[in-house]
Amino acid sequence: MASPMIEWLSPTMVLLASTPLIGLLRGHFRDAVILVVPLISLWLVWQVPDGVVMTLSFFEYRIEPIEGSALRRLFGTIFALMTFVGGLYAFRQSRWYEIAAGYVYAAGAIGVCFAGDLITLFIYWELMALFSTVVIWCGGTPAARQAGIRYATMHLLGGTILMIGIISLALESGSVDIVPLRAADFSTWMILIGLLVNVAAPPVSAWLADAYPEASPTGSVFLSAFTTKTAVFTLILMFPGEPILIPVGLYMVMYGIIYALLENDARRILAYSIVNQVGFMVCAIGIGTELAINGAASHAFAHIIYKALLFMSAGVVVYRTGISKCTELGGLFRTMPITMVCGVIGALAISGFPLTSGFTTKTMISQAAANEALVAVYFLLAAASAGVFLHAGIKFPWFVFFQKDSGLRPKDAPWNMSAAMILFAALCIFIGVFPELLYRHLPYAVDFNAYTPTKVIYYLQLLLFSGLAFFLLLPLMRRTRTISLDVDWLWRVALVALSRNLSSWAHATTAHLNNRWVRWLGQFNERPSEPGYVTRKQKVLRIDLWRNWSIGSTALWIAVLLASYVAIYAT
Amino acid sequence: MVNSIKDDHWLERPKTVKRLWYGFIILLVLSVVAQLYTGGKGYFGIDGWVGFGAWFGFLACVVLVIIAKILGKVLKREESFYGESDD
Numbered sequence: 001m002a003s004p005m006i007e008w009l010s011p012t013m014v015l016l017a018s019t020p021l022i023g024l025l026r027g028h029f030r031d032a033v034i035l036v037v038p039l040i041s042l043w044l045v046w047q048v049p050d051g052v053v054m055t056l057s058f059f060e061y062r063i064e065p066i067e068g069s070a071l072r073r074l075f076g077t078i079f080a081l082m083t084f085v086g087g088l089y090a091f092r093q094s095r096w097y098e099i100a101a102g103y104v105y106a107a108g109a110i111g112v113c114f115a116g117d118l119i120t121l122f123i124y125w126e127l128m129a130l131f132s133t134v135v136i137w138c139g140g141t142p143a144a145r146q147a148g149i150r151y152a153t154m155h156l157l158g159g160t161i162l163m164i165g166i167i168s169l170a171l172e173s174g175s176v177d178i179v180p181l182r183a184a185d186f187s188t189w190m191i192l193i194g195l196l197v198n199v200a201a202p203p204v205s206a207w208l209a210d211a212y213p214e215a216s217p218t219g220s221v222f223l224s225a226f227t228t229k230t231a232v233f234t235l236i237l238m239f240p241g242e243p244i245l246i247p248v249g250l251y252m253v254m255y256g257i258i259y260a261l262l263e264n265d266a267r268r269i270l271a272y273s274i275v276n277q278v279g280f281m282v283c284a285i286g287i288g289t290e291l292a293i294n295g296a297a298s299h300a301f302a303h304i305i306y307k308a309l310l311f312m313s314a315g316v317v318v319y320r321t322g323i324s325k326c327t328e329l330g331g332l333f334r335t336m337p338i339t340m341v342c343g344v345i346g347a348l349a350i351s352g353f354p355l356t357s358g359f360t361t362k363t364m365i366s367q368a369a370a371n372e373a374l375v376a377v378y379f380l381l382a383a384a385s386a387g388v389f390l391h392a393g394i395k396f397p398w399f400v401f402f403q404k405d406s407g408l409r410p411k412d413a414p415w416n417m418s419a420a421m422i423l424f425a426a427l428c429i430f431i432g433v434f435p436e437l438l439y440r441h442l443p444y445a446v447d448f449n450a451y452t453p454t455k456v457i458y459y460l461q462l463l464l465f466s467g468l469a470f471f472l473l474l475p476l477m478r479r480t481r482t483i484s485l486d487v488d489w490l491w492r493v494a495l496v497a498l499s500r501n502l503s504s505w506a507h508a509t510t511a512h513l514n515n516r517w518v519r520w521l522g523q524f525n526e527r528p529s530e531p532g533y534v535t536r537k538q539k540v541l542r543i544d545l546w547r548n549w550s551i552g553s554t555a556l557w558i559a560v561l562l563a564s565y566v567a568i569y570a571t
Numbered sequence: 572m573v574n575s576i577k578d579d580h581w582l583e584r585p586k587t588v589k590r591l592w593y594g595f596i597i598l599l600v601l602s603v604v605a606q607l608y609t610g611g612k613g614y615f616g617i618d619g620w621v622g623f624g625a626w627f628g629f630l631a632c633v634v635l636v637i638i639a640k641i642l643g644k645v646l647k648r649e650e651s652f653y654g655e656s657d658d
Contacts, residue, residue, distance in 0.1 A: 258642060333582070386629075453608075457609050466632045476640055484643070
């Protein structure tokens with residue numbers, strides 16, 4: 001399986017190298033690159049052998065850009081597959097630069113999967129932060145631009161915390177190897193916090209539902225897959241069995257449900273349910289047994305498929321109608337049967353219905369909790385499974401495709417979008433029916449059967465009666481045209497108000513000092529000026545240096561620097 | 572592309588809705604009755620009771636919806652709260 005070729009033709013590099021071609025080529029050539037390169041990358045993922053493939057040195061540290069293992073190939077596989085399906089879904093509707101940015105973002109995710117050391121990991125981590133921001137900006141609206149800036153700020157902050165952790169760990173231990181850690185001292189806590197920012201852990205869970213729904217219908221499909229799941233992957237590598245992750249995961253699970261129940265925007269409902277689902281994985285990593293880690297990894301794999309499917313289904317609705325609010329949608333099943341059926345399959349899979357992928361992976365996590373006699377965790381996860389059906393499983397398809405007749409009669413999905421959805425819908429069912437095909441590739445040997453009569457009946461009861469609760473409580477869940485406050489109020493409102501006050505105070509002080517300075521200078525070389533006349537010196541003194549660098553050009557320069565760094569470092 | 576024609580789709584007729592409800596109730600009953608035959612014993616005693624999944628799932632949803640309803644009173648704001656209505 002091993003081949004020397006892999007050193008130069010890694011799955012990451014092939015995807016990265018293809019992105020300029022997406023911009024340079026036109027027509028069918030561009031389409032061919034978009035559709036074929038992810039498949040080559042997928043094939044290359046499977047050529048990466050176990051262990052470190054190549055080693056470089058960076059100062060006194062040993063850098064291992066490519067390292068293989070079952071877990072790494074599992075995540076690499078789903079990221080490459082996701083890139084292909086995302087490309088298929090987008091290639092006829094998206095602008096080329098959105099797809100190119102999405103592919104660099106995906107390459108970053110695959111790069112993290114095969115990173116053998118913390119420096120490589122960090123570089124790909126930041127590559128993802130940058131290009132996911134570009135994907136959000138491709139939403140093209142003022143709201144997308146602002147959400148992108150908030151998103152970038154959050155991730156650059158998280159990245160800085162991670163970098164501080166990595167540097168201090170490297171100084172302490174003299175090594176940048178990726179090894180399992182416990183959050184015990186400054187450096188390990190910093191690393192853990194940096195990783196937790198990217199899984200949308202409390203208190204910063206809000207960034208996810210703030211940014212993802214502002215991207216374009218095609219962009220949010222890419223966004224749904226990579227950032228949080230790369231962080232889940234890294235947590236599995238670095239913090240398996242870290243006890244703090246259990247309460248963090250449980251908080252995320254409940255947060256996702258409650259906020260999704262309050263939400264009116266269909267894509268934002270799905271974004272909250274990412275936090276919910278990733279909460280299951282984070283909790284499983286906290287449990288940390290072999291079964292739990294298998295559960296986290298397989299759930300991430302299944303989750304990427306059904307979550308992208310749900311975002312694709314919602315994306316078609318937005319693409320065809322321009323509407324994503326539940327209050328304005330409804331009754332679309334008449335004219336969008338393919339989109340509806342695929343959306344329903346995704347909704348059943350996220351709820352963990354027997355015969356769908358979610359059932360075969362989520363039950364693993366519950367079993368792991370039961371095996372460790374974590375009574376509260378077990379029952380909270382069961383309650384959350386019911387809640388998932390409530391907020392995503394029924395609420396999403398019900399309000400979008402059924403509910404009432406909104407009078408909208410949009411066309412069904414274009415062929416490429418349909419093909420992408422049907423492929424992932426089929427995979428949801430395929431993994432649900434033949435789970436051993438997924439189990440075979442998990443990091444630990446699997447001795448688990450999801451389809452015992454007890455489990456199947458238990459979950460059917462749980463889900464069907466949640467469905468009953470939904471329809472009986474429907475009057476309580478009438479959609480309102482509202483948004484819900486979150487912790488991000490602190491920086492979107494409180495911090496802005498504070499900085500405005502501070503800056504007006506600073507401006508007043510500067511103006512006062514300027515005036516005194518100019519008056520003092522004026523007695524030497526200038527006649528006293530009439531009111532309103534601004535002298536040259538005043539002009540010079542009023543230049544605000546920090547204002548002359550726009551965020552756009554800063555981001556561009558960072559991107560150029562980083563890209564050249566990656567290029568130099570990779571060769 | 573988008574027309575505003577109200578129609579009488581068979582899936583939305585009161586008769587169909589009623590039938591769907593009957594079908595759903597039969598499924599609910601079956602899921603509980605089936606447990607008598609599988610005889611699940613559960614991990615912690617209580618979850619082995621007949622119909623545990625049913626009432627636990629139902630109650631969990633009721634509690635979650637009520638919590639959301641109460642939190643909604645505190646957290647819900649107009650769409651233009653942050654000054655960027657995306658309509």
